[in-house]
Amino acid sequence: MKIFVINSGSSSIKYQLFEMPAAKTICSGLVERIGLSDSIITHKVFTDGTDEVTIKNLDILDHAIGLQEVNALLTDPKIGVIHDTDEIEVVGHRVVHGGEQFAVTTIISPAVKEQIKKLFPLAPLHNPANYLGIDVAEKIFKKAKQVAVFDTAFHQTMPEVAFRYAIPNEFYYTHGIRAYGFHGTSHKYVSEQAATYLNKKDAKVITIHLGNGCSMAAVDSGKCVDNSMGLGPMNGLIMGTRCGDIDQSVIFHLVNQLGYDLDQVNTILNKKSGMVGLTGHSDMRDITAELQKGSKDAQLAYDMYTYRIRKYIGTFTAVLNGLDAIVFTAGVGENDALTRKLSISNLEYLGIQLDEEKNLKREKGIREINAVDSKVKVLVIPTNEELEIAQQCHKLLH
Ligand SMILES: Nc1ncnc2c1ncn2[C@@H]1O[C@H](COP(=O)(O)OP(=O)(O)O)[C@@H](O)[C@H]1O
Ligand SMILES: CC(=O)OP(=O)(O)O
Ligand SMILES: [Mg+2]
Numbered sequence: 001m002k003i004f005v006i007n008s009g010s011s012s013i014k015y016q017l018f019e020m021p022a023a024k025t026i027c028s029g030l031v032e033r034i035g036l037s038d039s040i041i042t043h044k045v046f047t048d049g050t051d052e053v054t055i056k057n058l059d060i061l062d063h064a065i066g067l068q069e070v071n072a073l074l075t076d077p078k079i080g081v082i083h084d085t086d087e088i089e090v091v092g093h094r095v096v097h098g099g100e101q102f103a104v105t106t107i108i109s110p111a112v113k114e115q116i117k118k119l120f121p122l123a124p125l126h127n128p129a130n131y132l133g134i135d136v137a138e139k140i141f142k143k144a145k146q147v148a149v150f151d152t153a154f155h156q157t158m159p160e161v162a163f164r165y166a167i168p169n170e171f172y173y174t175h176g177i178r179a180y181g182f183h184g185t186s187h188k189y190v191s192e193q194a195a196t197y198l199n200k201k202d203a204k205v206i207t208i209h210l211g212n213g214c215s216m217a218a219v220d221s222g223k224c225v226d227n228s229m230g231l232g233p234m235n236g237l238i239m240g241t242r243c244g245d246i247d248q249s250v251i252f253h254l255v256n257q258l259g260y261d262l263d264q265v266n267t268i269l270n271k272k273s274g275m276v277g278l279t280g281h282s283d284m285r286d287i288t289a290e291l292q293k294g295s296k297d298a299q300l301a302y303d304m305y306t307y308r309i310r311k312y313i314g315t316f317t318a319v320l321n322g323l324d325a326i327v328f329t330a331g332v333g334e335n336d337a338l339t340r341k342l343s344i345s346n347l348e349y350l351g352i353q354l355d356e357e358k359n360l361k362r363e364k365g366i367r368e369i370n371a372v373d374s375k376v377k378v379l380v381i382p383t384n385e386e387l388e389i390a391q392q393c394h395k396l397l398h
Pocket of ligand 3: 211330
């Protein structure tokens, strides 16, 4: 069965086509700069361990045009991988916020779409784009079942003591105000890989997902028991453009003393804070380049970013009452050795020790980067949210 997975962002669409249950990637790609000029599609077709890359530069005004272009590549007479769009039986969508309504993978119906829409205010950078991806996919992949896999689902096992806020009860019971947690598909995927690697079903694992958005999860015996994000994907770690944990008094101060309105504050905290607020750059590669030029801002930003991660490692070790492994994943976690080094420095008390040489190596697959006598394993595990989504879709339909 062919399952097409869509991870639709505000200005990009990531996609992968799988043959399931073999879990074989047929092709994958990325549509970038949607809505801006000079959009780019990078499309890769995989055959017998090699990949053939096609790059298309064109103006892609919106997600509908983006997905139509992708569909044209899928069915292209020369480089196409299917003859007809109808060969795709399932389209799996990453949906960031599923609230408390969606604890499992769900077939999309008009009612499900309505619920996803209701959650827009809780994930304003993500759910609208996910919704748009579903809307467009329904029109292009008419015969396919559309399935939603929610970032929040894996975190639904958190105990109430972890997910409730100490605000009046009615806000939870009437309005669902609580911590949800995100990047769940990634935390689930890498924590399962870690448990398999350790050959320990009841492993206590801290997973650290560092992409544009960043979050950590505490996982005990395959179940999430806590995470660093909250009602929406803005708090916890310092991210590319989001502030992470701040004292809520800052918001009142910005409004009452400095005269910003709430929409402006939202934009500041979601889009202009984090690494971009501290250095002018949100991409870790640019910040590394600044650091190499001796930028003090870049140094402080690195220190703050990794100090926050260290704090959460301490917190989650206490929550788990023990620790078998720490896992780094996603764009920064998989690629940036300095982030990994600083994040686990000065944690010898917890039995965490890095092997600096191993940390610098670039190899594919799961890598162990702890020193031989480290009590805790430190692993780099490439995430694959798209594969996890395809697997969950396949499981749901069989
Ligand atoms: N080689 C690298 N070195 C350091 N950081 C990298 C590297 N490659 C990617 N990144 C970082 O990863 C981020 C994107 O991670 P990714 O997991 O793809 O995020 P998202 O899925 O949220 O878009 C980039 O913004 C960049 O900061
Ligand atoms: C939930 C979230 O932060 O997602 P992303 O990292 O894709 O922005
Ligand atoms: Mg991501």
